[in-house]
Amino acid sequence: MAQSPLKKNPSSEIGSYLQNWDALGSMITRGRSFSGYEKNCCFLNLGSETTGSSIKFADISAASGLNLIDDTRAIIATDWDHDGDLDLWSTNREGPRIRFLRNNLKEGQRSGSVSLYLKGTTCNLDAIGAKLTLKMGSRKMTRSLRAGGGFLSQSSKRILFGMQKNDSEKGALEVIWPGGQKEIFEKIIPGSVYLIVQGSGKAQEMTKKERKINLPESRPEPQSQTERARIILTQRVKAPLLEYVNFNGNLKRYDPDQDGKSPTLINLWASWCGPCVAELSEFKKYYSQIQSKDLQIIALTTEAITENNSKPDLEKAKELIKKNDYPFKVGVTDAKSLRLLTLLNNQLFSRERPLPLPTSFLLDKYGQLAIIYRGPVSTDQLIKDINLLSASPRAVSEASFPFNSNDGSELFKIGPLDFAKAYQEGGYLKEALLEAQKLTDATIEKKDNSSTNNKAKAWIFIATLEQSQKNWKLSAAAYQKAIGLLPDQPLLKIQSGVMLWMAGKRDIANATFQEIAKSGSSNPVILDTLGKAHQQIDREKEAINFFNAAIGLRPEHTPYQINLAIAHQRNKNPSEAVKIYRKIISKNDPALNAKNNLAWILATDPDDKIRDAKSALKLSKEVNQQTGHKNFATLDTLAAAQAENGQFAEAVKTINKAIQSARAAGKLQIVDKLQQKAEIYSSKSPFRSNRK
């Protein structure tokens, strides 16, 4: 803090400030405390009467027994044992990383407590946001029902009004439900539990469940720290090149690229370290088994590295080697190799612990670190673990994680474009564009399909993003890039044609459409897409031709027929559209789209000869029965049909339902349009659609 830059855009000072953060971080990483050994606090509310100030608290941290040193994080208050007082849960950084603290308030101080379960009916079912005021004699207490607060925590939805036995008058509960609706619940009796249902007007008393609580005091002791560990990596890391000197004084090396043909155990030992010597003896004893697994051992003493660079004494190590004549490679490591191994270890963990002796690193045949043993490893374990080196990722994962668990990361779509899409959804278009551009900038290393596809996808994403902002030229250019990567995609070319047309390059667009139409004349999908493309650029006649051509190839495909009907409708030919819809309906069941679209025309067309109020209402009712009166689009049609039949009150009701469903679906622009219709129906007029 003493070196924080003062401006928002600092220049020179920022470097050292950030370096300080990093220095601080690495000191903590290596075991320094930072505002550690602090106790939890509890402040007792003394009210204002006795102290004279507006509000005053006393520190009862020690007196309440809550002054624990836990590095506490989240705290929850809840009447866990249903005895009328608030117990506490906490999560902590230190072990125990979760604690339950039971409130021992005396019987007389809690037997008057009132507990409530809330249930919303028109508001959210949990009634989150409800405000409660309980009046008991002269006392008035308020609570709110919230979801999420404090730090990373949520307290109980079972609301407790803690009260003493002598608060024995009947009370009244006022609830303000989310949205502001106020409701009074009378006859609240101390010591009871109630279910409070929105709109019911009456507090339902619940029978208290008989519970034999069995929670004696029992403070767990944190488990003793040990340095021993067997850590199986789920993502292996390439080992560094290591140099050492053998006991004949020759310089040797472990080269992960050369020596990696068989698995290797790098073992660190010292002659003064009992467990190290025992471990070496075991390796020797079972060496034939180790050899049968094609494992090579390189056992290195650390005794050449001394404090203050004093002269190392290697006599004992030499003696040990001479005496035992180990069948595997032995040597002396220098500071550099040890440092490389330490760094290899340290980069993997947020908390660096100094390496104990012995420590071993098991490297696979590709020279990658697979398992770290802090403390001695038995030969049995070692032999088993060699099998893990070639096991499936799943088996490695199962062996690695300390408890039965599910990964969870596979639940997230984090493919290349998903972040761009997430930005786009939030309206962060600039960020979405940048995210997609990262992909388009990436060089394609492998000329395989997936990377080309990913890059093309990014261009298509950019094209649609530009299109949504009506940047037709930029959109067309992006499509061109995509087409450059995927030259054989006619649908892409069609979309690019639409953008070119919008950008004013109608000749090129036309040429593109004609070329595609020619080459795709036998493909109904291409013809249908060409139809839709022409619809987008308001060339309804051409659209009709393409849809007809598509239908010619696939006569029974309903979606093409619906597209054709819509094109006729837009081309001021509703009677042709009606004809097509009737044909679809006669052949298909339930044909909801056709029925709904037909009903819409029959209810709203400006032409009296085309409108047919009764048929419209009948069709629309059928459709809404199928959709459960929940779809705002079909409700919109029903309202129009009702209005056309003079049932304006029903129409208003229906359109309001549609508004509700559109708002719930977040379609706010549609809400606006529906609200305009609601006004029309309220003034007892039917709705007439405009022809373009």
Add this chain to the structure above:
Amino acid sequence: MRFLLLISPIILSLAIIGCGDQEHSAEDKKAGTTEKQDDKKTLTSIDAVIPLEPIGLVSETLHKEPKKDPWKGEVFNELADSQLKDLGEIIKDPKTISQVDASSLIANDFQPVQLAPKNLKSVFNDSSFRVLHDASPEQSPEENKSFRNALSELVEPILEATKIDVKFKTFNVSINESGKSTSESYVEIIGHTQKEIISQKARWHCVWEWASASDLPKIISIKVNEFEQSIGLLDKGTPLFSDCTGSIFSQCRDFNNQFLRGTDYWASRLENRYGIGLSGWHGITIGDVNGDGIDDIYVCEPGGLPNRLFISKSDGQLIDASSLSGTNFRLQTQSALFLDMDNDGDQDLVIATTLGIIFMANDGRANFTVKTTKLIPESAPMCISAADYDLDGDLDLHVGCYSLRRSSVHGNGNQMLARPIPYHDANNGGRNALLRNDLNWQFKNVTMSIGMDVNNRRFTLASSWEDYDQDGDPDLYVANDYGRNNLYRNDRDSSGNAQFVDVAAEAGVEDMSAGMSVSWSDADGDGDQDLYVSNMWSSAGNRIAYQRQFQKEADQESITGFRRHARGNSLFLNSGNGKFKDVSIEAGVTMGRWAWGSRFADINNDGMQDIIVGNGFITQSGDTGDL
């Protein structure tokens, strides 16, 4: 209305391209690029430490600890602190005080003093607690005692105590060149007897005789400010709260192995790429998942360890349902909520992991199924809080994000030390999001369109909804580390559409500090909702920010900002007119130290909301000194 058949080029592209979507770029590994030194050099058998040569020192210029010159105040503080520690040792043995030789602590001309006020007033008394208080003890010269006698009087209530703790925290020092320097310290003496826990707290203003840096300072005089004695009455040796952690988990097989081990144990064994860091930011949520009327809990865990669902039995003990319920993810998880997201009458589960949000549906019998997940682009979720902000009958979610995502693919990595710029007013953290519930497990990020993308890139640690202005719709308070907090007021328009405006400044609740938690409650009993925000109270921060050398180039506003940062927790009383009044200091609730979670809770059923605060950043054993 017609079903519009728009051409959607996104669908087109999916149709032609199809697969090839799942390529994840590998995380950068910077093997061996940072050189670090290890300073431990002791050698003993297996747990011995390999002695390492100094490798690339963290140079002195990089970490300027304020103890060295020109921070003379810090030099003085260290010396005075060691003297106060000695005094603490004397107090810990109250029976021998009358014979103690205090000549190394007090100056020859020590002025007689009264350390235990005579006129303590009882301000609280029930069957659990007694509190006595004197806001400004008067010292009448005739009552003043010698140092020894004054100490004897002070320790009289704990003379029979079996365990005594004494702690001094010095938060302000002033060096006077004439040789008389002063310090301002909190003094806390706690004694445990058979029947009571007695805690005495006071603020001491000491004048010291200090000639040079090589001398130990000696006390000339002490003025006692604000003396408070609180007594917890024990019931069979137990205070109001007793720890039942062991019994509540006695039937959960994995509990001891997973939870009795601290964060440091796991962070030195689980690969950091799973997201595990040292800060221990993992929450807990409570809800009735099986409809038996009894709450159950879900515990969030660091990357590599499974989150746990514990279901309560009738006797209050827990059984572990993590695997059976399908909720045992080992993704780095910050927080979770139990909510009825689909309005079907049971408690669904929303989990905030570093990768994004997981939504799970409950079948009513505690079987959970993943329904959808949601990425919050660019930032890693920290806290979630729910409300129906648009009052359409379903619950929407606010997702608070602390820091930026490390890379677009992996959200993991140690978040502990963010890089706030500037420290006291940073807006370069993760971007928070409001996810609107569109039913059928569809959620839309509407942050920008509803006006919440304002001041939205702060280092958010907590948020909580409350209709503080009592107009029928929920408003949101957001607590941010390294700077200002947000109060987003919900201004619904005439057609019911919600729009939010950040009114933290005009409402008086910006609370420019290191916000860690948000708690709402009616603290003063006037019917509206008041606000408690936990922050940092740092004795070092207080001392340094008030010294002349501190940020010499800074303007007054920045200095105030830095100082405010070390003040501690804040209590804001709702005035009922859209504004809040900061009563933190007079209410006596600033001192939460390095605070995290806080909660209002009426712990003794007297109708008034008490406050509980969790404290401590990083405690490490075998530590060589607090940073």
